[in-house]
Amino acid sequence: MEETALVIALVGVLGIGAQWVAWRTGWPAIVLMLAAGFLAGPVLGIFDPELTFGEMLEPMVAIGVALILFEGGLSLDFRELRHAGGGVLRLATVGVIVGWFLGSVAGNWIAGLAWPVAILFGGILIVTGPTVVIPLLRQSSIQARPASILKWEAIVNDPTGALCAVIAYEYFRLSADGATVFEVVPPLLIAAALAGLIGYAAAVVIAWSFPRGLIPEYLKVPVLLTTVIAVFVLSNLIEHEAGLVAVTVMGVALANMNVSSLRSIHPFKQNIAVLLVSGIFILLSSSLNFSDLEFFNWRFAGFLVALLFVVRPATVLISLLGSSVPWNERLLLAWIAPRGIVLVAISGLFALRLTELGFEGGSVLIGLSFAVVVVTIVAHGFTIDLVARLLKVKGNTRPGLLIVGSTPWSIDLALQMQALKTPVTVVDSSWQRLASARQKGLPYYHGEILNEATEHNLDLSPFQTLVAATDNEAYNALVCNEFAYEIGRDSVYQLGEAGDDDDRHAIPLSLRGRALFEAGFGVAEVNELGKKGWVIRKTKLTEEFTFEDALEKLPKDGHLLMLLRDTGQMRFFTHAARPEPRAGDTVISYSPPQPKTAEEAAAKRSGKRGGGNPQPA
Known part of the structure; x- marks a missing residue:
């Protein structure tokens, strides 16, 4: 009991400490949090989250990710789409298809993953994630339109990437029994749509009850957080990872219902997001084992290079062909795509399932996903200011x-x-x-x-x-x-x-x-x-x-x-x-x-x- 409490305290100290150092130095906070967790876990062996929390670690991280996505959804206002809507729509549709295809091809041809594993991992690679994109945008100064596109893409594509991974997994699991794509995909899409309706219904109930005084002021935050967790868990019972769709829809819907009562809880929910991002990054990076990296070879290194310089740029440039987004902004979007918590969490979940199904290469997904997170965060976190300045999309940096x-x-x-x-x-x-x-x-x-x-x-x-x-x-x-x-x-x-x-x-x-x-x-x-x-x-x-x-x-x-x-x-x-x-x-x-x-x-x-x-x- 005391050891668990000590680990929780250390996670808080390391996470918030890394955020403070980032504030003082201007370095990317995500990079510092990854470094702090890696040092505390596999390098120095101060604590092991899996040993401390056991089976509770996965649901803890899952609920934390759900709350982060909900908080991110609350920051999305449809009025932003007046200037960024075309780019967001293309990246959320054409970009998903192109990115999934190119990521799968790179995973098989370059990394040497079996096709089922490569296709599933290619779906997961669609995500960028608000846990990394929003802190980068907060620390850098980018013009409003590319910043809005990056934020919207990160929040919308997180549940989309999870859904793509679920579709791939269910297809390969059921195809052994002769199931076809048309038998697998429609039920999953219906389940995702149903989860979205659940999230929207919850937002309607909150938007109706809060202004009418049905919930006292001191209970509004607890009721809201409990509702988010309940919606997430209920939707996941319908289909794996559908809860991410539900909480994202709930957050976006609430943000656009003009509920004045929510203004008073904005500081609290932002504090919750900072704590969750800090804690989850420390937990995930400290739970990494050196054995997860023993499969790393030159082919994986080539895959990371292709992901940075081929897959992402091609995805963005193809998706935005003929759009009104200027070329300098397209090039910035083509470079900035850091991956974060959702990629690691989903990869860890499906790595075990693929191994159980007997697919070769499933066990390497954990180490490869961490490598993707570290490389993209370091590459994009330390270069976003330089690239934005060279492309002349830097906002005004003078206070x-x-x-x-x-x-x-x-x-x-x-x-x-x-x-x-x-x-x-x-x-x-x-x-x-x-x-x-x-x-x-x-x-x-x-x-x-x-x-x-x-x-x-x-x-x-x-x-x-x-x-x-x-x-x-x-x-x-x-x-x-x-x-x-x-x-x-x-x-x-x-x-x-x-x-x-x-x-x-x-x-x-x-x-x-x-x-x-x-x-x-x-x-x-x-x-x-x-x-x-x-x-x-x-x-x-x-x-x-x-x-x-x-x-x-x-x-x-x-x-x-x-x-x-x-x-x-x-x-x-x-x-x-x-x-x-x-x-x-x-x-x-x-x-x-x-x-x-x-x-x-x-x-x-x-x-x-x-x-x-x-x-x-």
Whole structure:
């Protein structure tokens, strides 16, 4: 009992630790998790999951994969298909057929697998998997359309690949008794369709019951997770691996039913996904034995090369012939196809079944599937940024600033940040208030930032900092609290509390964003200072021109707003934090107008137009 608990703790530490190291270093998290599990398992022998969990390991991994697929389905919105739908449809239909055929041929001709084993493994190779694709997309910055195609393909093709493997296995099992393809395939497709209907029915029940208060708030997450597991198990009773189809359909259906109640559980389900991905990768990689790799030879190495440079590129390029997807995006899709948990889990399951049926080569699938996972994850994980940059499908890598509220102060801030090459967008629900942003050529979004539709109409991925600067401080706090999880609690800011002492604590600090300025300027104060001519200034620090020199140049009563690093990272001066300046930083300040020169004062008295205030460069 204590040993099992210790293994569970170690799996958590290794998985989350690998995720943290990936966050600090920028390395692919999946690669680090595979390495951590491999070291803990076969290399150092710290623990053996199969010995610890026994027969429970397979159902644990299966349920974990089901929950991951469901969570991935919840992230799929049909509105994304307006730009990526053609590519997704082709990869989910033509791509499946072409990929299955080419993978089977490569497995037989190059790897030397028997035809039944090669055909079954070719079906499994269709999967890419959200467990590896989504973390790669999160760490890299790829343009919206190819990223959407990769995400949709990964989630849709996971159950499709499992279904292809089931079809191949059932055919070879029943063909010994004289069964034909037409006797085997239709019942399996009917079973898959029935599983999809079960998943859809479960989504309808959830979407109907949650908004009507039939489920209390504290039970919504437990009910949802229990329903997913029940749907998965029930569908698997109908047909092996049909549960993956059911939970994927359930997730996609719920995502497109506009159930507002689900917004509150998004942080929890994303946390669950991170924990499951980390844990399952550690368990699977640590359960690998060196005996599984003893069959590895030059033919398997050639198969891996063919999979990377022939099978995947040919599958994508053939599938997208005549489509509207640009060629540079096609080439990126042709390269990126990492495999993950589902490939290993399904291969392990069918390796045992093929061996029982007497097919030669079934036992090598476990080692070969791990080799495919390791090679594709390493190859694609370490090259996705480089390939995206060479093909010019790289998104904006410089951290962006999202400003909520179009006011004179926020427009001034946006202009200064745009001049410093920082991606910036101003959001406001009033078209009239956005007039200034439009006139000055600033990127803007007209809509309610808290509306659920905004998540799909406004791409939030480029923005790593949010500043709420509307005239309503309570609304600013609401915006910061809403986006704290997605952007980061330490990266959402609002203008500080204004008013008398009775009003200062009207909004709990736990709900507010971090207060801008060390003085905690409020909305009314900033607007009043703006009327007096206060402006936002920027000053570049060098080895010769230090932060102390910049402070001396700052007009009296001026206030520091932020430091902008050379990398584009923004570090704000707040009542709770004071960033450390260094050479290369740009100091952004809010200060009163500089005293006018005698010539400017004389020009003003004579009615002539004076020059503008010089700003430090």
